[in-house]
Amino acid sequence: MPPFFKRHHRKGDGRELILYGLSPLEEAPLPEGEEAFHAAPHLRYHPLRGEWVVYAAHRQERTFLPPKEHCPLCPSREGAFPTEIPFTRFQVAVFENRFPALVASPPPPPAGLPVPAEAARGRCEVVVYTPLHTGSLATLSEEERLLLAWVWRERYQALYSLPGVRFVMPFENRGEAVGVTLHHPHGQIYAYPFVPPILERESAAFRERPVLQELFPRLEAYWIDQEEGFLAFVPPFARYPYEVWLAPWERHPGPWTFSDEEMAAFARLLGRVVARYDALFGEPFPYVMAFHAAPLGEEATFHFHVEFYPPKRTQDKLKFLAGTELGAGTFVVDALPEETAKRLREVL
Amino acid sequence: MPPFFKRHHRKGDGRELILYGLSPLEEAPLPEGEEAFHAAPHLRYHPLRGEWVVYAAHRQERTFLPPKEHCPLCPSREGAFPTEIPFTRFQVAVFENRFPALVASPPPPPAGLPVPAEAARGRCEVVVYTPLHTGSLATLSEEERLLLAWVWRERYQALYSLPGVRFVMPFENRGEAVGVTLHHPHGQIYAYPFVPPILERESAAFRERPVLQELFPRLEAYWIDQEEGFLAFVPPFARYPYEVWLAPWERHPGPWTFSDEEMAAFARLLGRVVARYDALFGEPFPYVMAFHAAPLGEEATFHFHVEFYPPKRTQDKLKFLAGTELGAGTFVVDALPEETAKRLREVL
Numbered sequence: 001m002p003p004f005f006k007r008h009h010r011k012g013d014g015r016e017l018i019l020y021g022l023s024p025l026e027e028a029p030l031p032e033g034e035e036a037f038h039a040a041p042h043l044r045y046h047p048l049r050g051e052w053v054v055y056a057a058h059r060q061e062r063t064f065l066p067p068k069e070h071c072p073l074c075p076s077r078e079g080a081f082p083t084e085i086p087f088t089r090f091q092v093a094v095f096e097n098r099f100p101a102l103v104a105s106p107p108p109p110p111a112g113l114p115v116p117a118e119a120a121r122g123r124c125e126v127v128v129y130t131p132l133h134t135g136s137l138a139t140l141s142e143e144e145r146l147l148l149a150w151v152w153r154e155r156y157q158a159l160y161s162l163p164g165v166r167f168v169m170p171f172e173n174r175g176e177a178v179g180v181t182l183h184h185p186h187g188q189i190y191a192y193p194f195v196p197p198i199l200e201r202e203s204a205a206f207r208e209r210p211v212l213q214e215l216f217p218r219l220e221a222y223w224i225d226q227e228e229g230f231l232a233f234v235p236p237f238a239r240y241p242y243e244v245w246l247a248p249w250e251r252h253p254g255p256w257t258f259s260d261e262e263m264a265a266f267a268r269l270l271g272r273v274v275a276r277y278d279a280l281f282g283e284p285f286p287y288v289m290a291f292h293a294a295p296l297g298e299e300a301t302f303h304f305h306v307e308f309y310p311p312k313r314t315q316d317k318l319k320f321l322a323g324t325e326l327g328a329g330t331f332v333v334d335a336l337p338e339e340t341a342k343r344l345r346e347v348l
Numbered sequence: 349m350p351p352f353f354k355r356h357h358r359k360g361d362g363r364e365l366i367l368y369g370l371s372p373l374e375e376a377p378l379p380e381g382e383e384a385f386h387a388a389p390h391l392r393y394h395p396l397r398g399e400w401v402v403y404a405a406h407r408q409e410r411t412f413l414p415p416k417e418h419c420p421l422c423p424s425r426e427g428a429f430p431t432e433i434p435f436t437r438f439q440v441a442v443f444e445n446r447f448p449a450l451v452a453s454p455p456p457p458p459a460g461l462p463v464p465a466e467a468a469r470g471r472c473e474v475v476v477y478t479p480l481h482t483g484s485l486a487t488l489s490e491e492e493r494l495l496l497a498w499v500w501r502e503r504y505q506a507l508y509s510l511p512g513v514r515f516v517m518p519f520e521n522r523g524e525a526v527g528v529t530l531h532h533p534h535g536q537i538y539a540y541p542f543v544p545p546i547l548e549r550e551s552a553a554f555r556e557r558p559v560l561q562e563l564f565p566r567l568e569a570y571w572i573d574q575e576e577g578f579l580a581f582v583p584p585f586a587r588y589p590y591e592v593w594l595a596p597w598e599r600h601p602g603p604w605t606f607s608d609e610e611m612a613a614f615a616r617l618l619g620r621v622v623a624r625y626d627a628l629f630g631e632p633f634p635y636v637m638a639f640h641a642a643p644l645g646e647e648a649t650f651h652f653h654v655e656f657y658p659p660k661r662t663q664d665k666l667k668f669l670a671g672t673e674l675g676a677g678t679f680v681v682d683a684l685p686e687e688t689a690k691r692l693r694e695v696l
Binding site for chain 2: 053054167169178199201323
């Protein structure tokens with residue numbers, strides 16, 4: 001592990017903020033906003049799909065501390081309206097989401113609901129990749145991206161150690177096409193008190209067979225990039241035109257078992273996948289990126305991988321999820337994975 | 349069953365067109381376009397999610413017969429560019445989709461794929477609700493809407509009798525927010541050669557317990573409208589802010605077991621749900637509507653219902669599906685079903 005510095009800070013409204021840096025983090029905090037933090041989510045059970053739905057009505061009031069023209073994820077500036085981060089010198093910042101779907105001390109669910117309900121226990125974090133307002137996983141320096149990978153790893157360990165957490169998922173929503181209005185480079189982490197449905201299915205598949213390891217030798221037409229020990233490819237069963245997966249050749253339950261060299265290769269390849277995306281249409285490419293690591297108890301068979309779902313099917317056309325995808329769960333795809341893989345392979 | 353007339357027609361490119369009307373359908377067809385119909389979809393298996401994905405690369409060329417300013421779903425006019433329907437007098441028209449995901453005689457799948465593949469056998473139909481270019485399920489006359497309900501019922505029976513079909517789903521994508529560019533009132537029907545994942549889960553739930561019948565007596569705070577024998581409600585576990593379900597109180601596997609009176613009540617309530625949606629923001633309300641009838645073999649326990657998924661959370665804000673929904677399968681909802689139900693109940 002490369003040396004990095006870490007500093008815990010309790011924000012004015014009680015939320016935790018953690019700074020990570022390559023040099024000491026010792027400055028005094030700037031003044032903070034004084035709004036109270038209030039979140040009362042709960043879970044309800046969907047009896048036909050067999051899954052939990054999270055209700056977070058407080059999110060309707062989603063506003064941000066600073067006025068619209070200021071980015072809440074930028075470092076605060078002396079004398080200016082406070083942002084989420086009352087510090088100026090750090091590399092990566094992680095803080096508890098102001099409008100969380102899951103919280104450490106949720107209220108009990110409403111009584112008398114017609115379906116089973118539970119407290120929405122867990123944690124939602126925001127991960128600010130850089131103090132700079134513009135950029136992406138592709139434009140971070142190699143050193144910054146490696147630190148970010150170590151931060152994810154550290155958060156995996158911290159969040160899986162919370163009582164009741166069964167699945168931890170770092171993810172990134174990027175671009176207005178997936179609903180993002182904050183352009184500052186950032187991702188999120190959810191720590192769930194249950195294994196979400198997609199992870200349940202993946203876990204069941206991995207318990208039966210080493211699906212990815214069986215697939216790897218057959219991906220000649222599908223790979224787009226690689227690094228020592230890691231492969232990026234369009235899955236031959238992609239559900240989005242430019243879907244990309246990134247995985248280690250050897251089975252790891254999550255980044256927490258990577259060697260130092262594997263951490264570096266992982267970070268480099270992640271950056272190059274995003275660079276390939278951005279080169280495709282010569283503009284920032286929107287996507288949802290989700291890390292799939294082993295849910296609690298699945299460490300012996302689950303194979304960590306990253307899935308990117310881009311909403312674009314051409315530069316100016318979106319793939320909408322509609323009747324067959326949302327109503328039946330069956331995706332219809334216009335583009336062949338062999339062809340999108342070729343395009344992404346040749347674009348850099 | 350009310351008397352209605354039906355006429356089969358083979359289009360110039362070989363696709364089937366069926367007209368339905370309340371009076372005889374005897375006019376001579378107008379001239380048709382002469383483009384060749386070509387569709388070569390195939391299925392691939394997603395080994396981690398355990399589901400089929402449909403590849404329909406020919407859909408990339410999606411264009412429509414008529415120039416952009418003409419609606420392809422309107423009746424053709426003498427001397428004008430031909431539309432999909434070379435007739436002018438009918439109430440409802442059903443034809444095979446020009447860019448289908450599933451077809452009666454698919455080619456074999458490509459050889460040598462790294463995952464299991466199958467021919468994409470099935471059928472995709474377009475259902476034109478009315479010859480008029482504007483309108484909706486809400487604005488059809490009672491007589492027209494009832495005929496449409498009988499057409500769905502007739503298509504269920506026709507499509508479930510095709511060899512290899514295991515699930516038939518009428519659905520409607522409405523509005524640009526769900527990707528629809530044709531505004532002519534219409535829906536679609538897919539006849540799948542497998543049971544899609546969401547229907548597999550619902551079937552398993554119904555095999556265990558009569559989920560909906562257990563729920564109905566507890567929906568006081570959730571109902572929005574009703575008709576003799578039918579209830580429209582926001583499910584207490586809604587995954588979209590204004591999600592609405594419509595179901596018969598008694599268990600029916602599909603509309604094909606409704607009495608004549610039940611058909612009429614079903615059609616009326618469907619129209620009123622859409623009228624309520626349109627009244628909500630005083631403008632056509634976008635949605636995906638999916639009919640969930642019993643997949644083949646599930647007739648003894650499956651309870652037919654209609655699910656509406658609207659993408660709006662307020663008049664001008666969309667609910668985007670992002671990290672937690674697409675990456676984990678867990679929905680986070682800002683609005684409480686009790687509150688959206690109240691709004692939809694009181695809006696008319």
